Amino acid sequence: MQTLHVELGDRRYPIFIGSELDPQALLEPYIHGKQVMVVSNTTVAPLYLQHYINAIEALGKKVATCILPDGEKYKDIQHLNLIFDALLEAGFNRDCTVLALGGGVIGDMTGFASACFQRGVYFIQVPTTLLSQVDSSVGGKTGINHPLGKNMIGAFQQPQVVLADMAQLKTLPPRELSAGLAEVIKYALLGDVEFLTWLEMHMEALVAGDATLLAEAVYRSCAHKARIVANDEKEQGERALLNLGHTFGHAIESYLGYGEWLHGEAVATGMVMAADLSHRMGWISTEDLERTKKIILRAQLPIVCPKIPLEEFLAYMSHDKKVLNGQLRLVLMKSLGQAIITKEFDVELMKQAILANQA
Amino acid sequence: MQTLHVELGDRRYPIFIGSELDPQALLEPYIHGKQVMVVSNTTVAPLYLQHYINAIEALGKKVATCILPDGEKYKDIQHLNLIFDALLEAGFNRDCTVLALGGGVIGDMTGFASACFQRGVYFIQVPTTLLSQVDSSVGGKTGINHPLGKNMIGAFQQPQVVLADMAQLKTLPPRELSAGLAEVIKYALLGDVEFLTWLEMHMEALVAGDATLLAEAVYRSCAHKARIVANDEKEQGERALLNLGHTFGHAIESYLGYGEWLHGEAVATGMVMAADLSHRMGWISTEDLERTKKIILRAQLPIVCPKIPLEEFLAYMSHDKKVLNGQLRLVLMKSLGQAIITKEFDVELMKQAILANQA
Numbered sequence: 001m002q003t004l005h006v007e008l009g010d011r012r013y014p015i016f017i018g019s020e021l022d023p024q025a026l027l028e029p030y031i032h033g034k035q036v037m038v039v040s041n042t043t044v045a046p047l048y049l050q051h052y053i054n055a056i057e058a059l060g061k062k063v064a065t066c067i068l069p070d071g072e073k074y075k076d077i078q079h080l081n082l083i084f085d086a087l088l089e090a091g092f093n094r095d096c097t098v099l100a101l102g103g104g105v106i107g108d109m110t111g112f113a114s115a116c117f118q119r120g121v122y123f124i125q126v127p128t129t130l131l132s133q134v135d136s137s138v139g140g141k142t143g144i145n146h147p148l149g150k151n152m153i154g155a156f157q158q159p160q161v162v163l164a165d166m167a168q169l170k171t172l173p174p175r176e177l178s179a180g181l182a183e184v185i186k187y188a189l190l191g192d193v194e195f196l197t198w199l200e201m202h203m204e205a206l207v208a209g210d211a212t213l214l215a216e217a218v219y220r221s222c223a224h225k226a227r228i229v230a231n232d233e234k235e236q237g238e239r240a241l242l243n244l245g246h247t248f249g250h251a252i253e254s255y256l257g258y259g260e261w262l263h264g265e266a267v268a269t270g271m272v273m274a275a276d277l278s279h280r281m282g283w284i285s286t287e288d289l290e291r292t293k294k295i296i297l298r299a300q301l302p303i304v305c306p307k308i309p310l311e312e313f314l315a316y317m318s319h320d321k322k323v324l325n326g327q328l329r330l331v332l333m334k335s336l337g338q339a340i341i342t343k344e345f346d347v348e349l350m351k352q353a354i355l356a357n358q359a
Numbered sequence: 360m361q362t363l364h365v366e367l368g369d370r371r372y373p374i375f376i377g378s379e380l381d382p383q384a385l386l387e388p389y390i391h392g393k394q395v396m397v398v399s400n401t402t403v404a405p406l407y408l409q410h411y412i413n414a415i416e417a418l419g420k421k422v423a424t425c426i427l428p429d430g431e432k433y434k435d436i437q438h439l440n441l442i443f444d445a446l447l448e449a450g451f452n453r454d455c456t457v458l459a460l461g462g463g464v465i466g467d468m469t470g471f472a473s474a475c476f477q478r479g480v481y482f483i484q485v486p487t488t489l490l491s492q493v494d495s496s497v498g499g500k501t502g503i504n505h506p507l508g509k510n511m512i513g514a515f516q517q518p519q520v521v522l523a524d525m526a527q528l529k530t531l532p533p534r535e536l537s538a539g540l541a542e543v544i545k546y547a548l549l550g551d552v553e554f555l556t557w558l559e560m561h562m563e564a565l566v567a568g569d570a571t572l573l574a575e576a577v578y579r580s581c582a583h584k585a586r587i588v589a590n591d592e593k594e595q596g597e598r599a600l601l602n603l604g605h606t607f608g609h610a611i612e613s614y615l616g617y618g619e620w621l622h623g624e625a626v627a628t629g630m631v632m633a634a635d636l637s638h639r640m641g642w643i644s645t646e647d648l649e650r651t652k653k654i655i656l657r658a659q660l661p662i663v664c665p666k667i668p669l670e671e672f673l674a675y676m677s678h679d680k681k682v683l684n685g686q687l688r689l690v691l692m693k694s695l696g697q698a699i700i701t702k703e704f705d706v707e708l709m710k711q712a713i714l715a716n717q718a
Contacts, residue, residue, distance in 0.1 A: 077443075081436050087677070088507035115473075119502060119513045120593075143478060148447035152476045155514065234479075318445070 002219050006138055007230040008158060015137060015162040015226075017219050019211050023163060024055040024127070026135060030160040032122040033095035036061045037087055039110040040101040041070040047171055048275065052101055052126065053240050064090035068106065072253075075105045075145050076152070094118040097160070103129035103176075104136040104263065108154070111142030115157035126158045129172055130180025130214065131264050133164040134187075134221035139229040139239075149319040150250050164218055166211040173301065174207070179264025180273070181206060181299040182245075186219050187224040189271060189292060190244045193337030195220055196295065199338040203298045240341045244331040245271030248354065251316035252305045262303075268301035269357060277353035278333040282347060288336040304359045313354055361578050365497055366589040367517060374496060374521040374580050374585075375410060380572050382485070382522060389519040389529070391481040392454035396421045396446055398469040399460040400429040400464040406530055411460055411485065423449035427465065427528040431612075431622065434464045434504045436512070442472040443448040451457065453477040462488035462496040463622065464534075466693050467513070470501030474516035488531055489573065490623050492523040493546075493580035498588040499597075506510055509609050515593060518658060525570040533566070536690065538623025540565060541604075541630070543576050552696030554579055555654065562657040595636040599700045602712045603690040604630030610675035611664045620664075625671045627660035628716060636712035637692040640704060647695040663718045672713055703709025 001018030016026055034055050040049050045067050056063050066086035068079050088095070098121060100110035107125050114123035128131045143154020169177065181203075188196035198205070198220075202213050232239040237346060249270030253261060275292040278284045283294075293303050317328060329343045330350070360377030375385055395415050399408050404426045415422050425445035427438055442579060457480055459469035466484050475481035486492045502513020528536065540562075542717070547555035557579075558565070561572050591598040608629030612620060634651040637643045652662050676687060688702045689709070 077436060077440050084436075084505055084512055085507075088505055088511060091677070093678075112475075116471075116502075116512045116514060119500065119515055141478065143475075146443055146447055148444075152447060152477060153475045154441055155475060156478055282398060319452075320451070 002215065004219060004222050004226060006158075006226045008233060011158040013159055013161055015164060015216055015222055017133075017164045017222070018164075019166040019215065021163050021165045021167075022055075022258045023052055024058050025162055027055065027124065027161065028059055031059065031061060032160070033097060034061055035064070035090070035092045037064050037066060037083075037090065037092060037096065039066045039068065039083055039086075039098065039106060039113070040102055040277050041068050041106055043070040043104075044102045044106070048101060048128065048168060058100075064092070065250070068109070070105075070146070070323050072105055073257070075109055077144055077146075080109055080113055082118060083109065087113075087117055088351045092117075094121060097122040097124060099124040099126060101126045101128065101134075103127065104132040107132050107136045108142050108151070109144060109159045111159070112144060112154050113141070115142060115155035120157075121342045123157055123159045125162045127162065127164055128168045129168055130177055130218070131183055133218050134180060135183045135225070137162040137164060138222050138225040138336060139242075140233070145160075149316075150253060152319075166215050166218070169209060169211070169214060169314070176262065177209065178207065178300040179262040182264035182268040182296070182301050184221050184244075184330065185295055185299060186244050186267065186271060187221045188295075189275070189333065189337065190241050190331070190339035191337060192220075192224060195224075196291075196337060200296060203295065204269045207298075207300055237341075240329070241331055244333075244339050247317055247328075247330055249274040251313050252308070254316040254319075255312055256306070261302075265302055266305070268296050268299070269303060272296060272303045273353050273357050274332055276356055277330070277345060277350055278347040280353055281332065284333050284336055288333075291336065292351035304357050305359045307358050310351060310355065314351075361574065363578060363581050363585060365517075367592060370517040372518055374523060374525045374581055376492075376525075376574055376581070378525040378574065380522050381414075382411055382525075383411055383417050384481065385415065385522055386520065386654060387418055389483060390415070390418065390420060390456045391519070392456060393420055393449045393674055394423070394449070394527035395440075396423050396425060396449065396451060396455065396457045397460055398425045398445075398457065398472070400427050400443055400462075400465055402422050402429040403465070407460060407487065415458075423451070427468070429464075430445060431464055431504070432616070434468055434716050436503055436505075438705070439468055439472055439503050442468065443476060444638040446472070451476075453480060454678055456481040456483060458483040459483060460485045460487065461491075462486065463491040466491050466495045467501050469576065470499070470502060470516045470518070471513050474501060474514035478589060479516075482518045483500045484521045486523055487527045489528055489536055489577070490542055492577050493539060494527055494542045494584070496521040497581050497584040498601075499592070508675075509612060512679075523581075525574050525577070528568060528570070528573060535621065536568065537566065537659040538621040541627040541660050542653070543580050543624035544654055544658060545601075545603050545626065545630060547654075547698065548599045548634070548692065549690070549698035550696060551579075551583060552610060554583075555650075556697060559654060563652065566657075566659055567607070567616040585661065599688070600690055600698045602635050603692075603698050605630075606676055606687075607632040608687055610645045610672050611667070613678075614667045615665065620661075624661055625664070627655045627658070628662060628664045631655060631662045632712050632716050633689065635716055636689070636704060636709050639708040639712055640691065643692050643695055647692075650695065663716050666717050669710060669714065673710075
């Protein structure tokens with residue numbers, strides 16, 4: 001087991017990364033109060049819920065559960081409210097702990113609920129997908145979607161602890177494993193060309209679910225994100241680099257309707273568009289662009305999206321949170337492995353990059 | 360005009376207290392970005408909305424509005440969502456300011472919406488009721504109700520600035536002015552017996568709406584609250600004293616259904632119950648209890664609530680946020696003008712104090 005600390009002053013917390021982790025021993029120091037609400041979904045609960053209930057009850061805690069339907073399309077205010085209903089029906093008060101057992105959707109909703117319930121209670125994350133292990137388990141961004149935009153409503157809420165157990169990835173569908181690899185590739189593309197070379201060496205083994213290599217990929221991804229987040233918790237600057245591919249990707253997800261494409265799939269194609277625009281701007285070479293597309297393809301991810309009318313694509317992009325004073329900012333690659341956030345791009349080239357990567 | 364600063368480090372903010380304040384001059388330094396959403400209700404908007412729109416537009420800002428129905432019963436997740444709808448339909452992004460123009464309900468909902476929209480945007484408060492001027496404009500507590508409890512979902516969100524304009528109290532119904540006086544009396548009872556004497560000298564003039572005396576009462580109340588909040592922003596200790604009368608009051612409000620009694624009315628009777636229990640505990644004299652009841656009566660406030668079955672009353676009290684490890688804590692008076700928070704009270708005497716102050 002490896003331990004990574006996210007350095008956020010008095011909100012510093014550990015991420016435990018390994019296989020067959022012992023939740024009773026690892027969670028004990030981090031559960032506050034006597035009441036624990038475990039929030040999960042209908043896919044994950046049958047597989048892992050009882051294991052965590054047993055571990056927490058063995059610590060002498062009262063456990064209640066809230067099981068939500070599985071999918072990004074349920075990441076809305078109505079389903080958020082079901083967590084509040086469960087907390088109040090169980091009689092939970094301010095001195096409780098809320099544990100998210102599931103992927104990014106469960107983590108985002110549960111974290112946001114824990115930030116709002118009684119104006120803030122304790123939060124623990126057990127991410128069960130590769131995507132949530134490398135992305136949403138670090139950084140404290142939580143929230144829900146709105147029909148007019150993704151993650152429009154939320155809070156910054158740091159967990160007490162994160163348990164990333166590779167054993168749980170065995171039950172993950174291959175498509176979801178690939179979606180997680182999209183974010184892994186993102187860290188390489190935005191800031192670590194040496195990690196890109198490592199991924200090029202191991203991609204087929206990662207896709208096949210090699211637990212040791214996956215743990216290493218999770219550790220390196222989380223370490224990368226943790227360093228950025230520690231420098232810029234509230235996303236005033238550097239943290240925005242983590243959105244490489246996301247402004248394009250959010251437009252794809254929004255147009256298709258949440259849940260059609262997985263988040264990681266949309267980000268994958270979004271990164272191709274960002275790389276394509278970086279190439280058209282003269283910043284990265286044709287070879288760099290091809291290398292980007294190839295590692296994404298080898299991760300079993302899409303490099304083109306369905307045909308989307310350009311005006312609608314641009315309208316969805318304009319809802320992005322990186323819009324500042326009405327000016328769209330994009331994360332692009334100044335060189336391979338070195339991303340920048342910039343409003344200095346050619347809009348016509350951007351439109352070309354979008355259109356060039358549609359089916 | 361008097362200015363009071365709430366000292367919260369880098370979130371320090373001013374409260375301007377006076378009559379016929381100039382919003383254009385006072386708001387200018389505190390509006391961030393070019394987009395301002397004014398949230399108000401159907402009662403306040405016809406009276407004051409245009410005045411603020413004009414002032415903000417004169418500053419070169421884009422103004423959008425969201426008008427909610429008036430009343431505590433609309434302080435729920437569905438109506439909160441209408442603010443998010445309005446923000447997104449207006450195309451507002453992370454760099455916007457949200458202004459609450461209304462009473463406590465509008466302030467609580469708007470503040471909470473501003474805390475969650477895009478994970479946090481700027482917030483300005485223009486409280487238009489006496490209650491919101493002396494209570495919800497200081498301290499950053501925002502939130503909404505849940506069918507199982509008041510203010511169960513929310514956030515700590517500090518405003519950039521607060522404008523408390525006594526001229527707006529002229530249109531306030533007498534019943535609401537009295538409800539605001541309940542919180543004014545609360546500050547005297549919990550920590551300032553000299554202020555109680557001042558209120559006893561001026562209560563009829565305050566009820567009649569004397570603007571100079573009201574401004575003084577608002578200033579003294581806000582100063583009192585600001586001092587407590589500066590010491591204890593997240594309600595770990597001293598701040599809980601501000602809940603004098605509120606645990607009983609919340610039970611009354613919850614049983615009757617939000618909106619039947621005004622919050623201040625429920626707090627008034629709640630303070631009588633707290634004083635009564637303090638008397639039964641041997642901490643305050645019969646004369647102190649009578650003095651408490653008399654100042655509340657002179658403010659045109661109720662000192663008894665309708666008959667409520669004891670078990671239901673207690674069940675609603677057990678949902679209070681001050682419950683810690685399953686143990687109810689109450690704010691009581693160790694002496695008149697000196698409140699304490701304690702779990703050391705006799706439950707039988709508490710039941711007697713509840714029953715003794717029902718109609």
